[in-house]
Amino acid sequence: MKKDIIVLGIETSCDETSASVVKNGKTVMSNVIYSQIDIHKKFGGVVPEIASRNHIEAIGKVVKEALDEASINLDKVDVVAATYGPGLVGALLVGLSYGKALAYGKGIPFVGVNHIEGHISANYLDGDFEPPFICLIASGGHSHIVFVKDYGEYEVLGRTVDDAAGEAFDKVARALGLGYPGGPKIDEISKKGDPYKYNFPKSFMEKDNFDFSFSGLKTAVINQLHKEKQKGSQIDIADYAASFQMNVVDVLTSKLIEAAKYKNINKISIAGGVASNSLLREKLSRLASEEGFMLHYPKQIYCTDNGAMIASAGYFDYISGKVSGLDLNAIPYLKLF
Ligand code: KG4
Ligand code: ZN
Numbered sequence: 001m002k003k004d005i006i007v008l009g010i011e012t013s014c015d016e017t018s019a020s021v022v023k024n025g026k027t028v029m030s031n032v033i034y035s036q037i038d039i040h041k042k043f044g045g046v047v048p049e050i051a052s053r054n055h056i057e058a059i060g061k062v063v064k065e066a067l068d069e070a071s072i073n074l075d076k077v078d079v080v081a082a083t084y085g086p087g088l089v090g091a092l093l094v095g096l097s098y099g100k101a102l103a104y105g106k107g108i109p110f111v112g113v114n115h116i117e118g119h120i121s122a123n124y125l126d127g128d129f130e131p132p133f134i135c136l137i138a139s140g141g142h143s144h145i146v147f148v149k150d151y152g153e154y155e156v157l158g159r160t161v162d163d164a165a166g167e168a169f170d171k172v173a174r175a176l177g178l179g180y181p182g183g184p185k186i187d188e189i190s191k192k193g194d195p196y197k198y199n200f201p202k203s204f205m206e207k208d209n210f211d212f213s214f215s216g217l218k219t220a221v222i223n224q225l226h227k228e229k230q231k232g233s234q235i236d237i238a239d240y241a242a243s244f245q246m247n248v249v250d251v252l253t254s255k256l257i258e259a260a261k262y263k264n265i266n267k268i269s270i271a272g273g274v275a276s277n278s279l280l281r282e283k284l285s286r287l288a289s290e291e292g293f294m295l296h297y298p299k300q301i302y303c304t305d306n307g308a309m310i311a312s313a314g315y316f317d318y319i320s321g322k323v324s325g326l327d328l329n330a331i332p333y334l335k336l337f
Helices: 037-041 048-069 089-106 115-124 165-175 182-190 215-231 237-263 278-291 307-319
Strands: 006-011 016-023 027-035 079-085 110-114 133-138 143-150 153-159 267-271 294-296
Touching: 006 048, 006 089, 006 307, 016 048, 016 307, 027 048, 027 307, 037 048, 048 089, 079 089, 079 115, 079 307, 089 110, 110 115, 110 307, 115 133, 115 143, 115 267, 115 307, 133 237, 143 237, 153 237, 165 182, 165 215, 165 237, 182 237, 182 278, 215 237, 237 267, 237 278, 267 278, 278 294
Parallel strands: 006 079, 079 110, 133 267, 267 294
Antiparallel strands: 006 016, 016 027, 133 143, 143 153
16 A cells, blocks of 8 residues: 655745644544734735744744644654745745754654645645646736646646736735735625725736736826725725725636637636635636536635645645755745746
């Protein structure tokens, strides 16, 4: 019988310190997430220096908790995987250095994981979803449409040329006075708003263009808001949020569906923090069933940053022979390839 491979995954690229134990790339034995959102909230966004310091304070406890919850100790871990980019360099270095040190101390292989590949691999957790599929990754730092040909084999079909989808949610939420992180706040308040009140512009909607641009939309929302404020009009924030959200969801869903048609692939999936958006899920489910696509979502907890997705990506890298040297450095602007 094939031996099980246990991977300890570590994620510290932004404001979550997370560690997880995953068996054979799919079975999550533990997934501990310490979120710093409450600390950064008062600054209206993530403060890199504060994030690094908090990762340093948390990492030891988070890793120990992940091992305890999985009822194993380090001797049972076969591979250590940690995110090495993209992300905040000081934050990345904490998890990366910790992971490399653990692997060195135990004499086991170390795998550096691309964070975007981690988000894609969240689709493999606790289930049997497999490539090939087309994946939309929409998070605070990234918006990509990727053709996942096989485990670890990607073709990027489109990416954002400016703001990521989550970044647009966060910036618009800030302009509307909704606080950080903006995505969940806009999601919630939009339920009370009229999504047809404002017709904001959409970018790159021509056929077979899978790139995104959200900065024009963000500016249009902010300009409209200023105009109405100057006129002294009655402003309903919920209408702004709902109109903005519908615009982003329309763009993301139509590009994902068009990309799947373009590649003639009938499986689609979404990942990243924005994948928890309720309108996005609702609309994509409807479109997928109308168009006959099989749609897969990672569980909500695997959509935002977590160690389990890193462990899964690390596992598939490891079994295909991709092991990293202990001289691997953090790469803040790492691309998918
Ligand atoms: O994947 P993630 O945890 O971190 C990055 O890798 O960036 O994504 C965080 C992003 C934030 O911009 C947050 O506002 C957004 O995901 N987000 C949402 C929702 N929940 C989180 N955006 C829209 N609707 C949501 N429900
Ligand atoms: Zn992320």
